[in-house]
Amino acid sequence: MKNYEMTVGLEVHAELSTKTKIFCSCPTEFGAPPNSQICPICMGLPGTLPVLNRRAVEFAIKAGLATNCKIAHRAGIDRKNYFYPDLPKGYQISQYARPICYDGYIEFDGESGRERVELERIHIEEDAGKLIHDGTERTLVDFNRCGRPLIEIVSRPQIYSSESARAYLKKLRTLLLAVGVSDCKMNEGSLRCDVNISVRRAGEEKLGERTEIKNLNSFAFVAxxxxNEFSRQCEMLERGERIVRQTLRFNASSGKCEVMRSKESATDYRYFPEPDLADILIDDADIERIRDGIPMLPDQRRERYIKDLALADADAAILSSDLALSDYFDRAASVTEHKRTVANMLISEGLRLSGGEDFFCQIAPEKFGMLCDMFGEDRINSSSAKKLLARMWSDPELDPEATAESESLWQINDRDRLLGLALSAIEQNPKAVEDYRRGKSFALKSIIGKAMGASGGRANPKILEEIILEKIK
Amino acid sequence: MSDILKRSISEHATALAKKEYSSVDLTGVFLERIERENSEINAYITVARESALASARESDERRACGEARGALDGIPYAAKDNIAVRGLRLSCASRMLENYVSPYDASVISSLRDAGAVLLGKTNLDEFAMGTGTESSHFGRAKNPLDTDRVSGGSSGGSAAAVAADLCSFALGSDTGGSVRQPAAFCGIIGLRPTYSALSRMGLVGFAPSLDTIGIISRTVGDCATVFRATAKRDPLDSTSAHFPTESLNGALPADIRGKRIALIREVMELDISEGQRIAHSRAADALRELGAEVIEVSVPSLRASYATYYAISSAEASSNLARFDGVRYGMRADDTESLEEMYVKSRSLGFGDEVKRRMMFGALILSGDYKKDIYENALRTRARINAELAEAFSVADLLMLPTSSGYAYRAGEFKDGLFDAHAKDDLLCTLSSLSGLPSISLPCSTVRKLPLGIQLIGRAFEEKTLFDVAAHLQCALN
Known part of the structure; x- marks a missing residue:
């Protein structure tokens, strides 16, 4: 496999979070009872006509601006014709030759460091319904999803590892979330990914024949x-076999790709301009108005953290990669001078407590800032700060000051009290003192630990260490 | 009382206002006549007796309270059975939709409902509006009331027959490539294909959306204008609909047409047209000159390409538009099928007739592979060229005039086994305005052996008023 390299291009479908569908006014919420969000228009009943939801166009433009795309002034709408029971009109309204956004790029931290992958296009289209196999011989169709607005983001084949594919997707997801056009929930299908992959011998110029893996719904599955497909193709090439163009489906339980159809049976979608809809006209004023509504994007945030707040590059990268985290950080940091403390606490403790894909914290950011103030001002030490945070996490109503008070978490900074603690620890651990004096410096830790324990974890560790060192030298 | 059935809308309106008779009376008389005559003419597929009488009663009640809504309040009409009416069957004269009931109203139906018009029922047509003689209807052919051995034209043959046989006061049809104008000509009445986008297509079962328009079939030009005024409006449910400047319809009808420049098309004169139609055409030209109009000649060099262009574009769009009839959600579904594929194939094979299949197959073919570039895209280019030539013609002319068809109504079955070539000549005359979206009106011009011949006027977009003015004068002069 070392002698081969993969080339990957991704097609990502993101469901736009408009309130209504793309061509009618049915609602789009996830999880409604089957066929409760349908009307004659999205069911394609005889005589009905689509009317384009301008919001969907606006969202597509936002996605385009967030990914450095050019925006078309005149975009076309086309019909993609094929038969399937989840497609009530027998064609999908999509965009073929003239998409809304084109020629963009995304930068991300991939396997080989900072990478840039170009986007061929972003276009809008309608989603199809969903087939439900209920275990009997029949198949049911739920049309709720039918007509929900999608954007399809098509990358150029410029990704060369599964790790980079994953990083690209993560970055794309963050960008879409940042501009607020999709909730990007892979488990609910509002973000889905098709992978095009080809393999060639290392150093070879020409790309190999590609296969397409359809409808992957988690980052892990994509990778x-x-x-899996890379090694399959490598093995085939190694055996001297020819790769044939195929459409595959990933089987999550076996971890393998299965053939859906081969090129011989490839459908001709008979695209042609949708006669029921006019071209989409977009002028510069529209684009500027939409651009003005776009919040600060991850890369800009990261730069700001480094430049303005002097955060470490690694911390800035982590904070900016998760919008919820970044927003939370910005709000908490705005109420305290101890901004790096906020960053450290969020990264070391907050992310662990939050768990899950996106950061989530119910503590008011102002309280979080207050907590960081208490630590930054040496009023509580780090172990108390962690303890307090954990308490507040499970009970967001708690006030940090009051809790520190009621649970006696205030740090002991008084030199006399610390001296007392130090002396009794020294007295009670003669062996450790002996060891330290013999040059075993680690023994110091154990003496400090005893004194800290006796303080109920509240002693100022820096001063305590100073005093102990002074006494046992 | 049956003589009142021949009255125009304005005559009915006056009589209703004077309480000479009520809308229930009028509706009842029409229903009676339908009951008597329809089994022979076969103009209606569905008669909505109860809902018609209910609407008529409501109209009479409004009038009794002094709340009558205008010229159309209480006037009975019919709608082609490819236009959706809530609660009524919407068959498109196809086995595919034999028992399909629409859950909503087409926008034009809502407009007419708002105006108080009374819907009598749904009229016969060629299956999915594809044809020229209403012979491909799953419900049997609609006959020409003037000679029942002959066709009433198509595809709005049921609507034209209903108006001509006094089975309604006016009717809605649809016109993709002449489907309102040609049957109107064959039945000796008025047929308007409005400017594309003037009447909402919401609720019209699409055949070829870039060409489809709802049209009006009526006894007089005045009736046509009245119905047009009530239905022409921008509809937010149809993205291709446009605001129609209805104020342009104000003023007396017909206005003076002296000085209007009316152009004959040189290439039309070179076509193989029946002697009778040729004479009718020159009679109309003479009449126009007498009315003070200036008759000139223009050239539309691509005229001969218009039929092939129309056929390619309409078939391509139809192949896509009719894909929704797959047996999954409604309509015809074949029994005892083993696979999804088989269900599709059998349901569509059984549900559609030959003409529809022929056009869908041709349409799907020319959107596929290399044919797309060679045929479909070529047709789009030709369409643009024809439009440019027409724009050129309208730089010197106010209206174009040409025959509606090459001859009078043909005998039923005459073209039964013929492929599309048989109708090419007729469609050629109608497709100019279809491809360009320009409004056109057909009016009876003369008769040969008691069979009418129609003349067609094409106007500039949104200038229906000019069409009405000239057509009204011409109708007067020719009778």
Missing amino acids: KAIE
Whole structure:
């Protein structure tokens, strides 16, 4: 496999979070009872006509601006014709030759450091319904999803590892979340990914024949499917076999890709301009108005953290990669001078407590800032700060000051009290003192630990260490 | 009382206002006549007796309270059965939709409902509006009331027959490539294909959306204008609909047409047209000159390409538009099928007739592979060229005039086994305005052996008023 390299291009479908569908006014919430969000228009009943939801166009433009795309002044709408029971009109309204956004790029931290992958296009289209196999011989169709607005983001084949594919997707997801056009929930299908992958001998110029893996719905599956398909193609080439163009489906339980259809049976979608809809006209004023509504994007945030707040590059990268985290940080940091403390607490403790894909914290950011103030001002030490944070996490109503008071978490900074603690620890641990004096410097830790324990974890560790060192020298 | 059935809308309106008779009376008389005559003419597929009488009663009640809504309040009409009416069958004269009931109203139906008009029922047509003689209807052919051995035209043959046989006061049809104008000509009445976008298509079962328009079939030009005024409006449910400047319809009808420049098309004169139609055409030209109009000649060099262009574009769009009839959600579904594929194939094979299949197959073919570039895209280019030539013609002319068809109504079955070539000549005359979206009106011009011949006027977009003015004068002069 070392002699081969993969080339990957991704097609990502993101469901736009407009309130209504793309061509009618049915609602789009996830999880409604089957066929409760349908009307004659999205069901394609005889005589009905689509009317384009301008919001969907606006959202697509936002996505385009967030990914450095050019925006078309005149975009076309086309019909993609094929038969399937989840497609009530027998065609999908999509964009073929003239998409809304084109020629963009995304930068991200991939396997080989900072990478840039170009986007061929972003276009809008309608989603299809969903087939439900209920275990009997019949198949049911739920049309709720039918007509929900999607954007399809098509990258150029410029990704060369499964790790970079994953990083690209993560970055794309963060960008879409940043501009607020999709909730990007892979488990609910509002973000789905198709992978195009080809393999060639290292150093070879020409790309190999590609296969397409359809409808992957988690980052892990994307990486797994790519790895799996890469080795399959490598093995075939190694055996001297020819790769044939195929459409594959990833089987999550076996971890393998299965063939859906081969090129011989490839459908001709008979695209042609949708006669029921006019071209989409977008002028510069529209684009500027939409651009003005775009909040600060991850890369800009990261730069700001480094430049303005003097955060470490690694910390800035972590904070900016998760918008919820970044927003939370910005709000908490705005009420305290101890901004790096906020960053450290969030990264070391907050992320662990939050768990999950996106950061989530119910503590008011102002209280979080207050907590960081208490630590930054040496009023509580780090172990108390952690303890307090954990308490507040499970009970967001708690006030940090009052809790520190009621649970006696205030740091002991008084030199006399610390001296007392130090002396009794020294007295009670003669062996450790002896060891230290013999040059075993680690023994100091154990003496400090005893004194700290006796303080109920509240002693100022810096001063305590100073005093102990002074006494046992 | 049956003589009142021949009255125009304005005559009915006056009589209703004077309480000479009520809308229930009028509706009842029409329903009676339908009951008597329809089994022979076969103009209606569905008669909505109860809902018609209910609407008529409501109209009479409004009038009794002094709340009558205008010229159309209480006037009975019919709608082609490819226009959706809530609660009524919407068959498109196809086995595919034999028992399909629409859950909503087309926008034009809502407009007419708002105006108080009374819907009598749904009229016969060629299956999915594809044809020229209403012979491909799953419900049997609609006959020409003037000679029942002959066709009433198509595809709005049921609507034209209903108006001509006094089975309604006016009717809605649809016109993709002449489907309102040609049957109107064959039945000796008025047929308007409005400017594309003037009447909402919401609720019209699409055949070829870039060409489809809802049209009006009526006894007089005045009736046509009245119905047009009530239905022409921008509809937010149809993205291709446009605001129609209805104020342009104000003023007396017909206005003076002296000085209007009316152009004959040189290439039309070179076509193989029946002697009778040729004479009718020159009679109309003479009449226009007498009315003070200036008759000139223009050239539309691509005229001969218009039929092939129309056929390619309409078939391509139809292949896509009719894909929704797959047996999954409604309509015809074949029994005892083993696979999804088989269900599709069998349901569509059984549900559609030959003409529809022929056009869908041709349409799907020319959107596929290399044919797309060679045929479909070529047709789009030709369409643009024809439009440019027409724009050129309208730089010197106010209206174009040409025959509606090459001859009078043909005998039923005459073209049964013929492929599309048989109708090419007729469609050629109608497709100019279809491809360009320009409004056109057909009016009876003369008769040969008691069979009418129609003349067609094409106007500038949104200038229906000019069409009405000239057509009204011409109708007067020719009778």
